[in-house]
Amino acid sequence: MSRAQELSDIQWERIAPLMPQVKGRSRPFRDHRxxxxxxxxxxxxxVAWRDVPESFGPWQTIWKRHDRFSSDxxxxxxxxxxxxxxxxxxxxDWAVSIDSTINRAHQHATILPRARGAAENHKNPRLEPADHAIGRSRGGLSTKIHHAVDGRGRPLAVLVGPGQGGDAPMCLPVLAAIRVPRLGPGRPRTRPAxxxxxxxxxxxxxRAELRRRGVVSVIPEPGDQQGHRKRRGSAGGRPATYDAATYKGRNVVERAFCLLSRxxxxxxxxxxxxxxxxxxxxLRTQ
Structure with missing residues (x-):
């Protein structure tokens, strides 16, 4: 492939039928590919949108198309x-790994007014949150990408949030965002193994929600939680157990992150x- 071609012909043939088509008397789309x-x-x-080479067409068209495809x-x-x-x-592979990564937000991305501490809308990630998923962490203004990937490191669900947001509060929303449709009849698969x-x-x-759904939990218990449980004696409950051999497969999520500066x-x-x-x-792994 040349530098003006990011997708192979085979890859494009797989997604071309899924591109929207203009019906009626509306102006047709510029060549989707x-x-x-x-x-x-x-x-x-x-690069900035304005710096995209002219061989791909007008930069305004490229930006508008991405804006439309992201929101619709x-x-x-x-x-x-x-x-x-x-x-x-x-x-x-339905042994699903979940994690997050922080990406810096460029100054060009932070010029909109933000409602700090705004509630994030995870039920519909295509609605713009009031804080624009930008927060202040140790590295400055940043965004967090929350991923759930299959056992081969391919993303099943993606959410974004402000950089200072915790990981645990996003766990269940990310898992709830997993919906793999069936080619035939039947409801989408939403439950990992x-x-x-x-x-x-x-x-x-x-852990309680995973047990309720019949999902095996492979999550180690941190030392402070272990100490707190032991101090409570029998009231602290049983220690959390997990399969250490299975846990070694969690590294696929680390390799799945694409570090996209915002x-x-x-x-x-x-x-x-x-x-x-x-x-x-x-496309690259199927």
Missing amino acids: QVVEGIVYRYRCG GTWDKIHAALMAEADAAGQI AVLADKAYSSRAI YDKHAVNYRGAVVLAAILSW
Whole structure:
């Protein structure tokens, strides 16, 4: 492939039928492939929209198309279709790992007014949160990407939040966002076989919810929780157990993160870029 082509012909043939088409007398879309190649190029190189090479078309068209696909669910639809194909072929490893990573927010992404401490809307990640998923952590203004990936490191669900947000409060919303459709009849699959996570996700609420859903918990217990439980004696309950051999597979989530510096003002567009990166991950491994 040349530098003006980010997707192979085979990869494009898989997602081309899923691209929206204009019906009626509306103005037709500019060539989808050219524009999508431009969007991928922009995020791969981390350039401003205005600096995307003219070979991909007008930068305004590239930005508007990404903005539209991020908010109308096109990227999510393509992501879901690829997961459905993999699940039908038995290619998804349902030992799901969950984790987060912090990415710095560029100054161009932080110029919008924000309602600090605003409640995040996880039920519909395509709605713009009042804080634009930007917060202040040790590294400055930043955004957190929360991922749930299958046993091969391919994203099943993606949410974004402010950089100072904790990991444990986002665990259940991320798991709730897992929905892998069936190619035939039947409800989407939403329940992993096991959930692998580090000590930051160790809490009674999370373990109780996983037990309720019949999901195996592979989460180690931190030392402070162990000491607190022992001090309470029999009232502290039984120690948390987990399969140490299975836990070794959690490293796939570390390799799954695409470190996308945030230049986008709106969280919806930034999440769209992360979902697009997830689409590319599925295309490369199927």
